[in-house]
Amino acid sequence: MIEFARRQVELGAVGICCQKLGEAEVMADAGLADILIPFNLVGPAKLARARALAERCALRVSADDPVVVDGLAEAFAGAPRPLPVLVECDTGAARCGVQSPEAARDLALRIDRAPGLVFAGLLTYPPKKSPEKAAAFLSEAKALIEARGLRVPTVSSGGTPDMWRAHEHPVVREYRVGTYIYNDRMQVAAGAARWEDCALTVLATVVSRPTTDRAILDAGSKALTADLVGQTGYGRIVDYPEAVIYALSEEHGHVDLSGCAARPAIGEKVRVIPNHACPVSNLFDQIVAVRGQRVEGTLAVAARGRVR
Amino acid sequence: MIEFARRQVELGAVGICCQKLGEAEVMADAGLADILIPFNLVGPAKLARARALAERCALRVSADDPVVVDGLAEAFAGAPRPLPVLVECDTGAARCGVQSPEAARDLALRIDRAPGLVFAGLLTYPPKKSPEKAAAFLSEAKALIEARGLRVPTVSSGGTPDMWRAHEHPVVREYRVGTYIYNDRMQVAAGAARWEDCALTVLATVVSRPTTDRAILDAGSKALTADLVGQTGYGRIVDYPEAVIYALSEEHGHVDLSGCAARPAIGEKVRVIPNHACPVSNLFDQIVAVRGQRVEGTLAVAARGRVR
Numbered sequence: 001m002i003e004f005a006r007r008q009v010e011l012g013a014v015g016i017c018c019q020k021l022g023e024a025e026v027m028a029d030a031g032l033a034d035i036l037i038p039f040n041l042v043g044p045a046k047l048a049r050a051r052a053l054a055e056r057c058a059l060r061v062s063a064d065d066p067v068v069v070d071g072l073a074e075a076f077a078g079a080p081r082p083l084p085v086l087v088e089c090d091t092g093a094a095r096c097g098v099q100s101p102e103a104a105r106d107l108a109l110r111i112d113r114a115p116g117l118v119f120a121g122l123l124t125y126p127p128k129k130s131p132e133k134a135a136a137f138l139s140e141a142k143a144l145i146e147a148r149g150l151r152v153p154t155v156s157s158g159g160t161p162d163m164w165r166a167h168e169h170p171v172v173r174e175y176r177v178g179t180y181i182y183n184d185r186m187q188v189a190a191g192a193a194r195w196e197d198c199a200l201t202v203l204a205t206v207v208s209r210p211t212t213d214r215a216i217l218d219a220g221s222k223a224l225t226a227d228l229v230g231q232t233g234y235g236r237i238v239d240y241p242e243a244v245i246y247a248l249s250e251e252h253g254h255v256d257l258s259g260c261a262a263r264p265a266i267g268e269k270v271r272v273i274p275n276h277a278c279p280v281s282n283l284f285d286q287i288v289a290v291r292g293q294r295v296e297g298t299l300a301v302a303a304r305g306r307v308r
Numbered sequence: 309m310i311e312f313a314r315r316q317v318e319l320g321a322v323g324i325c326c327q328k329l330g331e332a333e334v335m336a337d338a339g340l341a342d343i344l345i346p347f348n349l350v351g352p353a354k355l356a357r358a359r360a361l362a363e364r365c366a367l368r369v370s371a372d373d374p375v376v377v378d379g380l381a382e383a384f385a386g387a388p389r390p391l392p393v394l395v396e397c398d399t400g401a402a403r404c405g406v407q408s409p410e411a412a413r414d415l416a417l418r419i420d421r422a423p424g425l426v427f428a429g430l431l432t433y434p435p436k437k438s439p440e441k442a443a444a445f446l447s448e449a450k451a452l453i454e455a456r457g458l459r460v461p462t463v464s465s466g467g468t469p470d471m472w473r474a475h476e477h478p479v480v481r482e483y484r485v486g487t488y489i490y491n492d493r494m495q496v497a498a499g500a501a502r503w504e505d506c507a508l509t510v511l512a513t514v515v516s517r518p519t520t521d522r523a524i525l526d527a528g529s530k531a532l533t534a535d536l537v538g539q540t541g542y543g544r545i546v547d548y549p550e551a552v553i554y555a556l557s558e559e560h561g562h563v564d565l566s567g568c569a570a571r572p573a574i575g576e577k578v579r580v581i582p583n584h585a586c587p588v589s590n591l592f593d594q595i596v597a598v599r600g601q602r603v604e605g606t607l608a609v610a611a612r613g614r615v616r
């Protein structure tokens with residue numbers, strides 16, 4: 001959402017972060033000037049788009065393999081300015097990333113040697129466990145790269161749950177977060193937010209009360225997503241915190257009211273704090289901005305559906 | 309999608325079915341003439357829209373509670389033609405629906421008494437288990453209603469997995485299906501389709517190969533959905549059927565290649581048959597129609613995001 005991207009920059013963010021090139025293009029169109037895509041961009045079509053995008057914003061990307069670096073190097077050969085590339089490190093989250101500090105060093109050197117590229121630092125998505133191991137990986141990689149005479153301009157990590165202690169990290173100097181804008185049930189469970197910090201709710205209507213203990217909402221997996229992210233149930237009903245959304249069909253939320261003293265009637269509207277705000281945001285074309293009980297306007301989810 | 313809705317009618321469907329009023333409005337705009345919304349419509353805003361919609365197509369809806377019937381009756385008082393309303397029955401799926409054949413009879417009588425409404429039959433979403441019990445519920449409800457002198461114009465059931473034996477049902481005369489248009493991994497697991505019957509695939513790119521056994525796709529929960537629907541993994545990679553998509557981040561599919569003899573390289577494009585085609589379709593603004601290796605065009609997912 002363009003408004004939230006801009007607001008972060010106004011408040012001091014060095015720039016914004018997009019996972020998809022298509023999302024970054026929407027943000028550049030809106031005037032966002034500094035964009036990081038922490039994702040391996042591969043294939044001639046995307047590389048051509050990346051080069052075009054880099055001509056209208058300060059673009060950085062990441063890479064975790066020589067094949068990816070070589071593709072970027074070919075695409076940016078002769079570019080007006082070199083493309084900053086960070087080396088993505090798998091520090092324990094077991095997703096993308098080079099597997100050792102030595103591999104990080106080697107890839108940094110490869111980037112440094114490529115005429116159209118410039119080495120821009122290290123990047124990771126941190127593991128949920130063993131943050132010390134992750135920190136050790138990054139510190140060692142940084143030292144190995146500096147020992148070869150290269151500067152490590154930044155070390156980038158991320159994730160909302162640990163943002164509050166990001167300043168304690170020995171080498172991380174840049175932090176990528178998104179969920180914090182809204183917060184959600186997962187963040188409350190992680191101790192990173194309180195219920196009153198959760199800004200995104202799905203407004204649902206109780207459409208059926210087939211039994212004393214069962215309510216059906218008109219919000220199913222197409223509104224709340226099937227994302228459990230370790231929670232019990234598919235969201236928290238603000239006014240009925242004891243209610244459990246125990247199952248979702250596509251268009252129905254199945255609610256167990258057996259733990260509730262007060263119970264909603266057919267037609268009652270309820271707000272649901274989703275388990276995971278991010279994929280929920282991705283399901284809607286717009287959000288309605290509300291302050292207290294007053295509707296202040298609507299905002300477009302401008303980059304929704306930019307899957308490429 | 310308008311084209312598929314039209315095609316079904318061309319091939320003999322009596323009409324189409326939408327879960328959301330907003331979806332039905334898109335289809336009526338496209339000229340679809342017979343639309344069933346098997347969903348309790350509640351609240352003045354939706355009821356006013358339903359009345360407007362009923363003036364430009366043959367609309368039917370369902371209801372499972374006197375409150376819902378009374379709301380429809382009020383909205384359709386004085387309408388040019390009465391609104392056909394089916395009674396939704398909970399025949400074991402434990403979602404919406406009246407809980408007994410007697411309650412179905414009573415609700416049918418209430419609909420029949422309401423000036424703006426006409427009783428249009430019985431409707432259920434069938435349970436996965438005990439189809440005999442479901443059939444007995446519907447048969448008994450039908451008999452009780454007929455014993456009060458009312459005709460039961462139709463009995464509507466649905467679900468792709470059991471469509472092939474819908475003709476064996478003792479009282480069902482109308483069948484609602486959707487997934488069959490594409491089929492998916494869940495339908496293959498249910499024995500209702502073969503892999504070659506699965507028309508919808510997500511075209512993903514292998515963007516990272518961090519280890520010998522791990523590949524990362526650029527398709528995560530925002531492309532494949534977190535819907536497991538009882539499967540192991542989040543989809544089947546057509547050319548690597550032994551690969552397991554064991555986890556999804558929002559933008560990354562995490563693939564275990566340990567069972568694969570051949571393994572994809574970075575940059576390789578793969579097709580993924582999703583677990584559940586329906587919520588996947590809901591994530592994309594358009595689909596690309598392909599015959600063999602030839603792209604024949606794009607089709608808009610016209611009712612995507614019509615959440616109200």
